[in-house]
Amino acid sequence: xxxxxxxxxxxxxxxxxxxxxxxxxxxxxxxxxxxxxxxxxxxxxxxxxxxxxxxxxxxxxxxxxxxxxxxxxxxxxxxxxxxxxxxxxxxxxxxxxxxxxxxxxxxxxxxxxxxxxxxxxxxxxxxxxxxxxxxxxxxxxxxxxxxxxxxxxxxxxxxxxxxxxxxxxxxxxxxxxxxxxxxxxxxxxxxxxxxxxxxxxxxxxxxxxxxxxxxxxxxxxxxxxxxxxxxxxxxxxxxxxxxxxxxxxxxxxxxxxxxxxxxxxxxxxxxxxxxxxxxxxxxxxxxxxxxxxxxxxxxxxxxxxxxxxxxxxxxxxxxxxxxxxxxxxxxxxxxxxxxxxxxxxxxxxxxxxxxxxxxxxxxxxxxxxxxxxxxxxxxxxxxxxxxxxxxxxxxxxxxxxxxxxxxx
Amino acid sequence: xxxxxxxxxxxxxxxxxxxxxxxxxxxxxxxxxxxxxxxxxxxxxxxxxxxxxxxxxxxxxxxxxxxxxxxxxxxxxxxxxxxxxxxxxxxxxxxxxxxxxxxxxxxxxxxxxxxxxxxxxxxxxxxxxxxxxxxxxxxxxxxxxxxxxxxxxxxxxxxxxxxxxxxxx
Numbered sequence: 001x002x003x004x005x006x007x008x009x010x011x012x013x014x015x016x017x018x019x020x021x022x023x024x025x026x027x028x029x030x031x032x033x034x035x036x037x038x039x040x041x042x043x044x045x046x047x048x049x050x051x052x053x054x055x056x057x058x059x060x061x062x063x064x065x066x067x068x069x070x071x072x073x074x075x076x077x078x079x080x081x082x083x084x085x086x087x088x089x090x091x092x093x094x095x096x097x098x099x100x101x102x103x104x105x106x107x108x109x110x111x112x113x114x115x116x117x118x119x120x121x122x123x124x125x126x127x128x129x130x131x132x133x134x135x136x137x138x139x140x141x142x143x144x145x146x147x148x149x150x151x152x153x154x155x156x157x158x159x160x161x162x163x164x165x166x167x168x169x170x171x172x173x174x175x176x177x178x179x180x181x182x183x184x185x186x187x188x189x190x191x192x193x194x195x196x197x198x199x200x201x202x203x204x205x206x207x208x209x210x211x212x213x214x215x216x217x218x219x220x221x222x223x224x225x226x227x228x229x230x231x232x233x234x235x236x237x238x239x240x241x242x243x244x245x246x247x248x249x250x251x252x253x254x255x256x257x258x259x260x261x262x263x264x265x266x267x268x269x270x271x272x273x274x275x276x277x278x279x280x281x282x283x284x285x286x287x288x289x290x291x292x293x294x295x296x297x298x299x300x301x302x303x304x305x306x307x308x309x310x311x312x313x314x315x316x317x318x319x320x321x322x323x324x325x326x327x328x329x330x331x332x333x334x335x336x337x338x339x340x341x342x343x344x345x346x347x348x349x350x351x352x353x354x355x356x357x358x359x360x361x362x363x364x365x366x367x368x369x370x371x372x373x374x375x376x377x378x379x380x381x382x383x384x385x386x387x388x389x390x391x392x393x394x395x396x397x398x399x400x401x402x403x404x405x406x407x408x
Numbered sequence: 409x410x411x412x413x414x415x416x417x418x419x420x421x422x423x424x425x426x427x428x429x430x431x432x433x434x435x436x437x438x439x440x441x442x443x444x445x446x447x448x449x450x451x452x453x454x455x456x457x458x459x460x461x462x463x464x465x466x467x468x469x470x471x472x473x474x475x476x477x478x479x480x481x482x483x484x485x486x487x488x489x490x491x492x493x494x495x496x497x498x499x500x501x502x503x504x505x506x507x508x509x510x511x512x513x514x515x516x517x518x519x520x521x522x523x524x525x526x527x528x529x530x531x532x533x534x535x536x537x538x539x540x541x542x543x544x545x546x547x548x549x550x551x552x553x554x555x556x557x558x559x560x561x562x563x564x565x566x567x568x569x570x571x572x573x574x575x576x577x
Contacts, residue, residue: 024411099441130538134464141472145444148479152437160483167480171473191538 003285006123035116038126042115042259045293049258050077053304060308087247094155095244103150104245104252110143111260118266119194121276121288132193133181136267137174140222143260144170147231150253151241162240165315166231170222172322177218179330183211183337184271187356197275201349205272207356210333210363212272214326219264220303221322223257227306227313265299266292273299333363412527416456423449434495436482444475458531461538 009030016026051066051074058065066073091100116126117135129135144167151163185191187207188199196204205212221228232240242253269275273295276288313321336359344355426445433439447470454463518524531537544550 096437099437129460130536131460131464134461134468138464138467138472141468141476144476145471148476149441152479152483164480164483167476171476174472 003123005121005286034126038115039112042112043255045262046255046259047077047081049262049300050080050255053258056301056304057308060305081251084248084251089249090244090246092155092244096153096155099149100153100244101249103146103153104242104249104256106146106149107143108252108256108259110139110146111256111263113139114263114267117193118263118270118292119197119275119288120292121285122198122281123285124288125194128192128194130190130192130195133185133191133196136193137178137181140170140174147241150245154241154244156244158237158239159241159243161237162231162243165237166224166241169224169228169230169318172319173218173221173228173326176214176322176326176330177222179327179334180211180214180218181271182334183208186334186337186341193270193275197270197277200274200277202353203272203274203277207353207360208272208333208337209357209360210329211337212268214330214333215271216268216299216302217326219268220306221318223260223264223303225257225261225303225307227310228318229312230315230318233312261303262296262300265296265303268299269295329363329367333360336363410527412456416453419449419452419456423453432495437479440475440479440482443478444471447471447475458537461541 012033013026013030016029017023021029054076055065055073066076069075069079091097114136117129117132119125119128147166147170148163151159151161151166154160184196184204187204188196190196190199224231230236232242237243242250245253269292275295276285276292278287278291281288281291337356340355340359344352347355423446426442426449429442430439430446433442447466450470451463451466454460454466545555546552
């Protein structure tokens with residue numbers, strides 16, 4: 001079994017123990033080193049994301065994208081970082097200084113924290129805790145707080161409006177997201193993220209496709225990307241909560257947003273696409289990192305695809321989609337999964353998966369029928385003749401008493 | 409003094425200090441943010457006591473929902489942080505009395521408890537506290553009745569909120 005990272009960890013632990021340090025301090029040093037390595041690794045990927053995002057959006061918009069600095073513009077992110085670092089650091093008049101400066105740090109830190117429970121490989125996980133799923137939700141709640149702090153401390157009405165919209169959107173979409181997250185927990189019978197990956201003999205996207213879709217949609221809403229980018233709608237509130245931030249403080253928000261999209265990709269892959277699972281991963285655990293990031297980037301690409309293809313959704317539509325469609329659907333799926341789980345308690349792994357898939361397909365068909373009926377009634381209402389101002393009708397009926405209803 | 413004791417004292421001091429700032433800060437938003445620090449300190453206590461589930465629930469509910477809603481309500485209130493109001497009203501002497509009596513009696517009761525100075529021991533890996541909690545909440549011998557009553561109460565609150573917010577036509 002080839003597992004370099006665990007071996008390096010064991011070797012370094014031995015070195016530290018030989019130096020005469022107590023076991024407690026060895027554990028602390030190793031933990032701090034582990035945190036540093038994971039954070040640096042994720043932040044380096046973040047730099048690549050800047051380049052990737054700009055290149056992909058350019059292809060979607062029939063442009064070339066960055067192509068001047070380095071081959072294929074690969075050094076562009078470094079140039080961006082240098083620019084952000086040497087820009088003037090402004091603080092608006094009347095801003096609440098401490099909260100204003102704390103908000104971007106908190107925004108990036110909460111995204112990084114999620115990576116501490118995502119398993120990279122069978123033997124490689126930042127922190128194996130038995131409430132991993134709940135931990136991700138809790139960290140997301142603190143991320144909302146960071147945006148609220150940024151919006152309030154900027155002393156700017158657009159920033160405050162952006163923050164209000166964010167809270168309205170993120171807190172609402174947390175409800176179906178939480179219910180959708182319960183389905184993999186139910187299937188794997190554990191809240192530990194590593195445990196959920198280990199249970200996925202068959203990827204959960206086949207056992208619970210509806211939950212996967214709900215998690216994907218609510219994930220896009222959580223990161224506030226198009227079509228759910230009301231929190232920074234340029235044509236309405238300029239830039240939303242980060243309007244007053246300049247230089248690297250804006251850079252932290254930007255990096256946090258990009259990384260959050262990849263984090264949602266990694267979370268989706270971990271819960272529904274088997275995480276680090278793939279061929280030969282039992283023999284060579286380090287391959288799991290490659291599989292996980294391949295799947296995460298695939299989901300990230302779909303998020304970008306949606307972002308650059310769809311227009312922004314209206315705020316009442318955004319809330320209606322959540323409360324009148326996603327939340328009831330998530331509840332129905334959760335109850336159906338729980339009932340089927342009891343019915344199929346003695347079934348084989350394959351039979352269990354087929355049963356779950358059939359239930360999900362039935363739910364999808366029923367949802368489509370209901371949506372179709374709803375769309376038909378809506379269309380009929382739109383197609384109805386409505387009284388409009390018609391000059392010809394008014395002239396031809398001059399002899400008769402004027403009909404007020406035709407003029408409304 | 410072990411590391412865990414030092415850690416406990418540090419977190420306790422931070423929690424109490426933040427709680428003190430909640431009631432002394434004149435800026436309401438700052439008070440709400442200090443409240444979040446204080447609630448987070450309580451979550452850390454749960455982690456020290458090996459109750460990871462309660463710690464996460466504390467963060468999700470108290471910080472993610474209640475504190476954010478409080479900040480939201482404060483922000484929607486007009487000029488609330490600009491009008492200076494006295495920090496004390498005429499009832500401060502009674503509040504002080506009740507607080508001192510409560511604190512004194514709780515300290516006294518806890519002091520009589522034999523495990524007052526005990527240090528939490530690690531739970532055996534074979535025991536899954538989360539699973540035990542889940543089973544206890546739905547088993548008739550344990551807490552199924554209180555659990556269902558709490559659910560009913562929450563449902564009533566939910567219906568009440570809808571009725572209050574209902575637009576009369």
